[in-house]
Amino acid sequence: MPFALLKYAARSALKGDHAADAHFHWTPDLKPAYDVVIIGAGGHGLAVAYYLATRHGITNIAVLDKGWLAGGNTARNTTIVRANYLTPEGVAFYKESVNLFRSLSNELDINVMYTERGHFTLAHTDAALNTARWRAEVNTHMGVASEVIGPDEIKRLCPTLNVSDDVHMPVLGALYHPPGAIARHDAVAWGYAKEAMRRGVEVHTQTAVNKILVENGRAIGVETNRGTIHAGRIVQAVAGSSSVVASMAGLKLPIRTIPLQACVSEPVKPILDQIVVSGSLHVYISQSARGEMVMGGATDAYGLYSTRSTLDFKESLMAHMLELFPFMGELKVLRQWAGMADMTPDFSPVMGLTPIENYFIDAGWGTWGFKATPVSGVRMAECVATGRQPDLLKPFALDRFRSFDLVGEKGAASVGH
């Protein structure tokens, strides 16, 4: 149980005092200089600040965001955490993330509601089944629980799923990943912010970076709408706006910004404990702790800097969703949104050192950013503190495109790109 809950229970039992502590203590004035300036107060940026403070003793940090705390892609994903990727590089990376997620509630003293549900990647074609077998072999080799199961076993584990032959594309099997989980996305970011701020980190929202100051190939500071700040080191972790921010530093990235839409149904009683994904049908679904069905599909067909939602998305999503879960026909869509996803040519992130000295990047997350929050925080903090690319991040370095050493993570999105 998270300590926060124990404290709450003990305090209310002993004193009848039900008030929890405030999450944040805002810091109104910017200082003229910081050891580290982090652009982007989402899960990733805040996690970097937290691990810099706790693992490397660096606390003179400002986290800047032009909007509000964790209001970008941290609030716009579908909260799934898993490690069943395809490449050894991807699996190793996410294995560490899953391990960090498991103890995150205790570490951050906030309930991130991490629950392991079991993750099913359905196969409707022989090709998809072959890929599932391939992924299961790589995962098992790397020590990540994954196996291929048939329709009878799927039905036993997930009784609400329709595995009958009487549909457009019957289920032939699935890659089953028992540690697949969901977590409360906002709480992850709030927890990192709260604990980083408790150690002296400043989080400045409504603070837009308008210019990045680079001198002789070295980043030295940023100009914001609240004045100029000097920085020993700068980290950018801004999800969909990566190209825009990087261009301020004179960097061009291998990234296209494409909306990824999602929606939730009205809340209902617990009926779906599992996370179900179909790459062939472009569908994924899980039920949140509030009872809402959280659903997503494929990325949009063209690049866009917008979080608008479209009717096409819902029509194509629901057409397939109703084959898998006919009972969904009774539910109303409650709300819908889009996140701006950074898509790289090899569906893998761009992390760590850049050609600009003291300028670090955490971008290119495409459709897999939330589940990487803790591991990116730990490894980016290590990279910033030591000035070297950590082993786990070497495959994801920006210079891989110069050497044609792409990662080729086809297991990246549940739904293809």
Next chain:
Amino acid sequence: MKIMTCPVNGPRNISEFAWGGEIKPQPDPATCTDAEWTDHLFLEANTAGVVSEWWLHTPTNTWFVARRNTVTDEVLETMTADTFFSRRSDTLR
């Protein structure tokens, strides 16, 4: 359904089209450096604003050029590649 106008086939549902990305000048592969070539292959301007980009009308395999605002999701103008490049021959190879 969003409508896009193919310069050859007229107005069609946007689901009939495939996005080809921003138009960028290609360096001469015979004379450019390896770094210039990989940058051309992989790096994107990824402009937030008005861009000129390739689109394909898939049923008829017709490539053409659209000018589009990537912030407001508006298609401003579509034209054949001939029109685009004759108009901009001074700026693009």
